[in-house]
Amino acid sequence: MSIRLSKSLQAVVQFDFAEVMRSRWLVFSSGLYALLAALFVLVGLRQSTVLGFTGMGRVLLSLCHVLLLLLPLVALAACGQVINRARDDGTFEFLFSQPITRSDYFLAVSLVRFAVLVLPLVALFALLAFLGWTIFGQEISWVFLGRSVVICASLLWAFVGFGLAISVSVRNQAKAIMYLLVIWVTGVVLLDFALIGLMLVWRLNPQTIFILASLNPVEAARMALLSSADPTLAALGPVGFYLVNRLGTGVLFALGATWPAAAGSIAWIWGRRQFIQNDLV
Amino acid sequence: MQVELRKVTKRFGSVLALRNVSLVVPSGQKVALVGPNGSGKSTLIRAIMGMVAVEGEVLLNGRAPFHDPLRLANQIAYVPQNPPSLSASTSELVHTVSLLRGLKESAVQVIASSLNLNLGEVWNRPVRELSGGTKEKLMVALAVAAKPSLLILDEPTASLDTASRLRFFELFEQFTVDVTVILCSHRFEEVRQLARRVVVLEAGQIAWEGEASDFLDGQALVAMGVQGVEDSQERLPTGPTASATACKDLGCEV
Ligand SMILES: Nc1ncnc2c1ncn2[C@@H]1O[C@H](COP(=O)(O)OP(=O)(O)O)[C@@H](O)[C@H]1O
Ligand SMILES: [Mg+2]
Numbered sequence: 001m002s003i004r005l006s007k008s009l010q011a012v013v014q015f016d017f018a019e020v021m022r023s024r025w026l027v028f029s030s031g032l033y034a035l036l037a038a039l040f041v042l043v044g045l046r047q048s049t050v051l052g053f054t055g056m057g058r059v060l061l062s063l064c065h066v067l068l069l070l071l072p073l074v075a076l077a078a079c080g081q082v083i084n085r086a087r088d089d090g091t092f093e094f095l096f097s098q099p100i101t102r103s104d105y106f107l108a109v110s111l112v113r114f115a116v117l118v119l120p121l122v123a124l125f126a127l128l129a130f131l132g133w134t135i136f137g138q139e140i141s142w143v144f145l146g147r148s149v150v151i152c153a154s155l156l157w158a159f160v161g162f163g164l165a166i167s168v169s170v171r172n173q174a175k176a177i178m179y180l181l182v183i184w185v186t187g188v189v190l191l192d193f194a195l196i197g198l199m200l201v202w203r204l205n206p207q208t209i210f211i212l213a214s215l216n217p218v219e220a221a222r223m224a225l226l227s228s229a230d231p232t233l234a235a236l237g238p239v240g241f242y243l244v245n246r247l248g249t250g251v252l253f254a255l256g257a258t259w260p261a262a263a264g265s266i267a268w269i270w271g272r273r274q275f276i277q278n279d280l281v
Numbered sequence: 282m283q284v285e286l287r288k289v290t291k292r293f294g295s296v297l298a299l300r301n302v303s304l305v306v307p308s309g310q311k312v313a314l315v316g317p318n319g320s321g322k323s324t325l326i327r328a329i330m331g332m333v334a335v336e337g338e339v340l341l342n343g344r345a346p347f348h349d350p351l352r353l354a355n356q357i358a359y360v361p362q363n364p365p366s367l368s369a370s371t372s373e374l375v376h377t378v379s380l381l382r383g384l385k386e387s388a389v390q391v392i393a394s395s396l397n398l399n400l401g402e403v404w405n406r407p408v409r410e411l412s413g414g415t416k417e418k419l420m421v422a423l424a425v426a427a428k429p430s431l432l433i434l435d436e437p438t439a440s441l442d443t444a445s446r447l448r449f450f451e452l453f454e455q456f457t458v459d460v461t462v463i464l465c466s467h468r469f470e471e472v473r474q475l476a477r478r479v480v481v482l483e484a485g486q487i488a489w490e491g492e493a494s495d496f497l498d499g500q501a502l503v504a505m506g507v508q509g510v511e512d513s514q515e516r517l518p519t520g521p522t523a524s525a526t527a528c529k530d531l532g533c534e535v
Pocket of ligand 1: 281317324
């Protein structure tokens with residue numbers, strides 16, 4: 001029995017991995033990462049001629065900002081149409097007439113997509129550390145790199161979960177894309193300054209704003225990431241800055257590392273349930 | 282494998298695709314589901330495959346299928362009405378199915394070639410780029426190679442040319458001796474070649490069931506009071522041509 005189970009998981013992992021290798025979002029995201037690495041070098045070189053490169057931290061900070069925008073988008077692109085597309089194009093009718101369980105399929109797809117999102121990111125960070133060290137002669141702190149990887153992985157998992165939940169529950173692919181965009185925009189817009197704006201417009205009290213801020217996985221990741229790089233008001237914005245001072249970087253890191261992953265897991269569990277209980281076709 | 286449905290009902294929103302369908306297909310029997318488009322044939326098959334959640338019970342070998350789904354699934358093969366439009370290549374597909382079912386890839390190739398499909402020629406091509414007939418042959422080859430005890434065919438020869446269809450019938454003869462077969466069909470010829478028993482579905486209900494030969498003689502039409510047949514009972518359609526004409530009223534193609 002256990003051999004059979006692992007066979008079904010293994011077969012779907014192989015099958016979906018091949019599928020991912022053909023997909024456009026992978027090319028897209030690898031291209032983006034390569035672009036980021038190139039930008040990092042260019043900006044770094046520029047700064048080093050001006051300032052004698054004291055600004056590594058600053059470059060990393062900009063990189064973090066860009067990643068906070070991109071990672072949710074890439075994860076949604078990777079997962080937001082897996083299920084509904086396979087349902088539409090007859091893949092499910094074929095696959096699930098084979099000895100495959102739905103829970104194995106869902107697990108396999110989630111693992112493959114998550115791995116393909118995280119591994120290039122780890123490679124990117126390693127590359128940056130290497131470039132920083134060889135080209136600019138500055139060591140990037142391993143603690144910073146480690147923390148960043150953990151936070152980014154957590155953020156990716158959040159959006160893997162959201163994407164899969166959408167692709168399970170919204171059958172119409174065009175509609176699903178719309179929902180995915182709404183989720184992404186909400187995630188990346190409902191950040192610090194926008195929250196302050198909301199507070200002013202809707203006269204929300206600050207407590208509500210802080211709770212809203214930490215509930216948004218992107219903001220949770222953002223505060224954690226930025227506070228470990230540059231815990232200043234200018235970098236963090238007022239909400240983040242307040243929370244750093246209130247909670248400390250340790251708590252913020254813990255929040256940024258766990259909350260997005262937890263939110264993603266909730267969505268994932270919900271999506272898996274829907275997928276197992278509802279009609280396949 | 283014995284298949285039993287007990288008062289199976291399926292709703293899609295306001296559409297009642299199956300109403301209270303009860304049916305027993307004994308092990309080894311070959312039964313054709315016949316009926317016009319939208320009468321619920323595919324839905325009935327998906328209910329048996331556990332792909333749609335239904336009210337009522339579906340029992341395989343007398344047990345609910347969730348009991349040991351993987352072991353059961355290994356004994357069931359299915360040729361869907363619409364082959365998947367996968368970006369995966371033929372080789373990936375054959376490899377995946379072989380891995381899942383513990384088959385030799387060469388076994389699939391042998392069966393494919395008996396259907397006039399040379400897998401080598403399409404080995405590296407994405408499945409979705411294959412012609413309809415080629416996809417269908419590939420699906421049939423994978424299903425037959427699995428040596429199932431329940432074979433479900435949803436309009437299996439719809440896009441095959443005449444020669445390939447004949448080869449399919451031969452293959453079927455050879456490989457399905459003790460196999461339970463459930464066939465959905467629009468085609469008179471398929472029913473005649475493949476089935477011993479016929480179940481006519483209309484608007485999600487069983488409208489008639491009986492021997493295939495009786496169905497082919499047009500008795501189903503009389504019993505159901507199909508328009509134009511009842512009016513001319515004395516000129517009851519007999520013989521293949523007449524019943525074929527009448528069969529069109531049931532949505533069959535000849
Ligand atoms: N996934 C679905 N969602 C909504 N309605 C469906 C779905 N599948 C089938 N139906 C409806 O159920 C009825 C039976 O369809 P189907 O079983 O495909 O018929 P057949 O195979 O006999 O042509 C049709 O009215 C069809 O529109
Ligand atoms: Mg159908």
